[in-house]
Amino acid sequence: KGANGLDKVVLRQGPRISAEVYLYGGHVTSWKDQFGEELLFVSNKAIFKPPKAIRGGIPICFPQFSNFGHLEAHGFARNKIWTVDTDPPPFPVPISSRAYIDLILKPTDEDLKIWPHSFEYRLRIALGPGGDLMLTSRIRNTNADGKPFSFTFAYHTYFSISDISEIRVEGLETLDYLDNLQDRARFTEQGDAIVFESELDRIYLGTPSKIAIIDHEKKRTFVVRKGGLPDAVVWNPWDKKAKAMADFGDDEYKRMVCVEAAAIEKPITLKPGEEWTGKLELSAVPSSYYSGQ
Template structure:
């Protein structure tokens, strides 16, 4: 069972703006979630995995996709939303790390603070407890803090500090599932000229030569040494989704298409048509080595513009 309850978290609530609840009528779970309401948008963040499952700017279609078949359980990751990947991406830079994508997305994070600023934006700050699993894997002396700022923009900051006496190596990611009208009418801009590892072709190194990345089949690409802003052109919904990264040198984009979806039981048969993952990451050649006493900060800021 969750160790934090809505009652114990009442001191962090903000009247009319931030409340804590167990479960959600639409998603039918018994996990604790924070519900945020601002003049510009609304959001839902589960303490399990520090997992954002909803961000809806006022007057727009939902920006974040969650699979209708996702499990909402303490020992399972959520399919969709924004999973937090740490302290490794996938099975790690050496392919030997488990569980997949690390412990952060299946651990209950602790509420550290909340804040309402004069502009109406709400900030929720969570910390990752030093669990036995993290200690056993060598990350017990690291402090991970995740900060969500919800308003006209969705800004997420992951901060890792090494309190140990030796350097640590880790990977990290915000595995964002963007909701789109139709993947076949979606492109991503900002990756031209980058080298990527094509996971669908035995990790072959390739170069993105075109200005727009088109989705015409299953895609799983790890773009290295890229820090530029990105735009997801969601033509079916007549909008652009803009992503500005900080402290991130890797961008991952993924869609399972109809080919891979049947292998993923927590996706609906048509889920692949309605999302694209464009992820803020540090992985593979861009993994982080953090000296004792040092802090690394990675951030992702998202906003939406409507097209005429």
Template sequence: MNRSGIASDLRAATAVEVTRDRNGVDQVVLRSRRGASARVSLYGGQVLSWRTDQDEELLFTSSKVKSFEFRLRVCLTVEGNLTMISRIRNINCKPFSFSIAFHTYFSISDISEVRVEGLETLDYLDNLCQRERFTEQGDALTFESEVDRVYLSSSDVIAVYDHEQKRTFAIRKEGLPDVVVWNPWEKKSKSMVDFGDEEYRQMLCVDGAAIEKQITLKPGEEWTGRLELSVVHSG
């Protein structure tokens, strides 16, 4: 990615600033008219920060995280919503298939104070049980231990409620039928070199994804996936 390409793609923001991090890697900072902001590293297009107009950080980043690459088109709306769009085109002469997930790590008050709604009665694959298939029974998903699941054929809107912070994350998605929910909990956190031992308490991963059924593109076809994140405060 180059600077001009990023800037031209992100015109929904009132202000676009190009800076560099301490390692000399270019970053783009988007600021809406109301003061919300997003920071995107040009190394792989990684979204590093999403802040409200009250300077409240909404994304979780481990203090021990390592760099990785991916490519996204990122837009910050006037209202401060964060939109990520991925486009994949088959420029080969043969069909190809792929799976995809938008890894979204929400910053939360405490994992015990959070619930997820919109997954009720759905089937899911449990990665902690050799991807065995189960059906969600509860009215809302709450957390008391490690979770690593793929919920299948979900609705296009999922809500994450943080009781202590009195805020709700809304996840709206297109082209992404599945939802990944992940929290490593205490034991696994301690075994991860790029994750703090207690950081599982302050994060929850809820991904829009296409996993169970791979997406297949014929030559010349293009797939678009879209994920919009917004936050509403109730107090």
């Protein structure tokens, strides 16, 4: 059991590498490396209680990213209780040496009232022997009425960092982005890498499958690899927005950055019986081992 009696699953590889998953939200809340060091940020003020989504870790935004639609912000998957899937269909990933858990989410009658589409969402969370964390989402349209549905999606990952002014994000140079702070106007990234000097909230479009977050002070680089997810959101709330969030400490913005593998600009459409796969692979390497693209 985790906080407030919520169910959680712990995945382990050896004595120190681990990940924790709450069934509430199908939400990864911890990912530790071979030194037992935490790699994900979770706010000290996070509320581990429905219906508020957990502030930090890896919230799943489905079937809607942010307010791109009429649903609650970031959709409802992050505040539903998922179940352990004991009989998943075969996943196209080798699992021999990985610790993993399969979860499933299906809509309740209440969910169908706000989003009238029947689906099966299977989520596999796997931890590799070297500590890589892999999330595979498979979403199937199970509508019996013959209707397609469309959704937007994000793995809203909160990375733990030494200091927001010490990091840079590489892999998004020269790309177009929508700026959430300027009515989603479209701009083209000009800099060599993204650095942070104030609030930043952008949706980068059509990004490469690999993005790096380089933490100079920690001498650590996070490598984000994604599949089926063309976009990437980069977010830091900075001081003012941090103060405005009840479940986030005033100074915590310095220790986190969100880099989110996403499908936003072009929603995913599934016909009945069709399935979509969206993958996220995270690794943390000493910066000296990281040689860029």
